[in-house]
Amino acid sequence: MDVFKLDDSAKPVMGYYSTGQQARVPGKEKTISLPARLCLGTSAFSEENEPEESHARRQVGGADFKAFDKVAFFKSVVEQIWNDIVSGQAVYDPMLLNRFLLIAFADLKKFKFFYWFAFPALQSDPAWTTSEMQDIGSVWSAAQIENLRFQIDTYRQTHGPRQSGFFLVKEGPEGLSVARLQDYNEIVQSNGNVQITLGFADPSSLDNNPGWPLRNLLALVQHHWKISNIRVLCFREVPGKQDISASKILTASLSSNVSATECPKAAGWEKNAQGKLGPRLADLAPLMDPTRLADTAVDLNLKLMRWRLLPDLQLEKIQSTRCLLLGAGTLGCYVARALLGWGVRNITFLDNAKVSFSNPVRQPLFEFEDCLDGGKDKATTAAEHLKKVYPGVNSVGYSMSIPMPGHPVSPQAYESTHKDVARLEELIEQHDVIFLLMDSRESRWLPTLLGAKMKKIVINAALGFDTFVVMRHGIGQDHGRDISEVPTPLGCYFCNDIVAPTDSLSDRTLDQQCTVTRPGLSAIASASAVEMMVSLLHHPLGVRAPPARTGNDGLAEDEMLSQTGSALGLLPHQIRGFLSRFKNMLISGQAYDCCTACSDPILEAYEKEDFEFLLKHLEDVAGLTKMKEESENIDLDMDWDEDDDDDGEMV
Incomplete structure (x- = not known):
């Protein structure tokens, strides 16, 4: 296939x-x-x-x-x-x-x-007639038959399978021997007294009917040697027992020995x-393991896509990609389902919440029963239900929290938080693609930092009421890059911030603590995030792939597609969607040298201080505090137009 x-x-x-x-x-x-x-x-x-x-x-x-x-x-x-x-x-x-x-x-x-x-099987005109088939023992003695068996074995070993199905049996003073069809003229010319029997490997086991290969063999000998009467050996043997006693002998005759000039009719269906x-x-379906059937069916749909539309589709690469989903809510569930559709076999969930009664209608990996008795852990439940959708997936869930800036760590929680950070580092190291699918902004900070530190593909998706953003993170300043290929490092989710992420949850009212979005928005954003990942996997530069050039630059669509280097088309940095207008905008942003998540000072400080760094003030480390002080000390010289109106409009 x-x-x-x-x-x-x-x-x-x-x-x-x-x-x-x-x-x-x-x-x-x-x-x-x-x-x-x-x-x-x-x-x-x-x-x-x-x-x-x-x-x-x-x-x-x-x-x-x-x-x-x-x-x-x-x-x-x-x-x-x-x-x-x-x-x-x-x-x-x-x-x-x-x-x-x-x-x-x-x-x-x-x-x-x-x-x-x-x-x-060729049909001769006139047709060959055959005598009644006789047992081989009625024509030759047991010693002759055993010698013939040995001669045929030797013939097959000497001349191989191309010759072994058809042969000549010579019967003369020296006994029986076996020769090739091409030796017929030589045998006749050298000794006219030799009895020649035409032999073929007979697939038939019937007592009075030889197999179909005899028709074509008789057409051959009649056309080349004008034979109209010949004895035929229907060679039959018992495999592994050196027994050819079931073989038959018959005589084939033609009433008129006229060679055909045109291709004769044939039968044989x-x-x-x-x-x-x-x-x-x-x-074969009833004989196969249903899990194996699911495997091949999933693969078939994707292979049809490659065979029919996109020969460069790297299905094996997609299938082997290990994905870590930080967040098992609405985004996490939809992302997981889309990953299954692309044949991804390794999906890990991480979440600290439990399934609530409002979840199943919006989050397709949960059911009503998962909400009872206080609710099951989201991460482990999502992993279990994903296996019910497709048993071939390797899916696990981890119920744990992600340490966040602005959320103080109490002395009692110090040790558990330290373990959570170590576990998060380990999970990110083990996976190829990290999806940030959480509810809060600050929960995305530490995974963003770790993704930049480990040079991982990080895909971020965030929702508003009727807007969404999907973006792929850069990997910081990336000093080891080839400037000729990647001139501008791409920014992360925090590169546009001039303040460090802080606690955005504690002061929210209950209605503000839920992500309130239009029901279809999360599915659109999730699908865009997965498709962005697949496109990125097909780019030769991988995580360093530059963004597609878009906008009013005069480029035709095919030119823009050729720039990305991805077999799947345009590869943007950010997609900002507006469901109220059913419109998407493609935006690019470069890495910020004072970013609180991916800048060099942050990465170097974390490399040096590890967990203790999380307790520090990020704005000081990133250089934002100094930047603010310098901004406040700038002496702004402003010119006012002498003919200003009374409302003092500045020009």
Whole structure:
């Protein structure tokens, strides 16, 4: 599937058939004939096993399976067989006589496989007639039969599978021996007294009916050597037992030895289980693990996207990306579902809240029962329910708080807070993408700092009543960057602030402590955040990818797309959405050297002081305090227009 994708053209395929076999009925003396079997094994599509000119074809019909022109396809293969006979190529490569067809359609969502085999057998005009089939033991002695078995084994080992299905048996004064079809003229010319028997590996197990390969073999010997009467060995053996006693002997004759000049008609379409001409069905769904079915179904939808629309889509990279969701509320639930849609297999939740009665209608990973008895932990419950949606996801949840600036740490909570910080650092280090999906501004500060410190992809989403912002953070000043490729480091969520984040929760009333938004806004923002992540994963510069140039710069859309380097199109820095106007704005902002979250002084101080740094005054460390003092001391010289109006408008 991953090689052929949606290609429905004919493909070469190698098959092997076994010789006819019979089985004894338990408790009875009689035996039954087993159907002929064709095996398409794991090497069926291997290039190493393919002949230079294909002897077999495979057609994946797709949605057009029923409408596919089977007659024309069958006729084309029949003509190939006939051309190989006329040219003599089949004499030197007799496997070409055994071309077959397989038309297949796979319903990969339901795991139903429709397939139809055809084994073209040429119909001679006039038709060959055959005598009654005799057991091999009525023609040759046991010693001769054992010698013949040894000779055929040696022949197969010497000449390989391309020759082993068809051969000549020479019977002369020196006994039985085996030769290639191409040796026929040499044998006849060297010793006219030799009895020649035409041999072939017979897939039939019936007592009075040889298998279909004999038709094409007789057409070959009649066309090239004008043979109209010949003895035929229908070679049958019991695998692994060195027993060929089931083989049969017959005589084939033609009433008129006239070579055909045009391609003869042929038959060969296989009947289905109901005995009618039609495809067979293999329904594998009941035999498969439902979890495995879900895996393949998810992957199939994404592969169809790549095959049909976007060949450069890096599904394996997306699938292996480890995502940490800080916040398991409305944004967290929608982000998780969108990540599942992209095939992400590793999703971790972090939240300290419990499921409340208002949550399930807005947060799709929770149910009413999760709210009872005070509510379950959001993070662990979201992880459990995500597995119910898709069992193949590796999802875990951690119920813990994120230390925030402006929220004092009491002596009693010092140790637990210290552990929470260490755990947060560990989780961010273990993941590739960090989503900031919390309720408050200050809760995003520490993850922003850690993301810049560890050079992680950080995607931030925040909601208003009918507005949202989705942005990807830069990684600070990023002094190790290649300036020619990334001229301006991108800013983080706090780079536009001139004050440090403080406690914004304690003074809120109860109605202000809930995020009040239009119901559809969170789904839009969450989807935009995930799509931004996927686009960023496809950019060659990764977290250092520059923002797309937009605005009134005269660029055509295709030029703007080419600038981003992402297979999925434009890659902005920030998306600011306005649901009241159904409009999005793409904004870019550079890193601020006095930022309280990603500036060099902050990162250096945290690197040096670790947890103790969290207890300090951020504005002093970042340099904002000094900047404010300098601003207040500036002597502003203002010029007033002599003709000012009375209201003193400044110009």
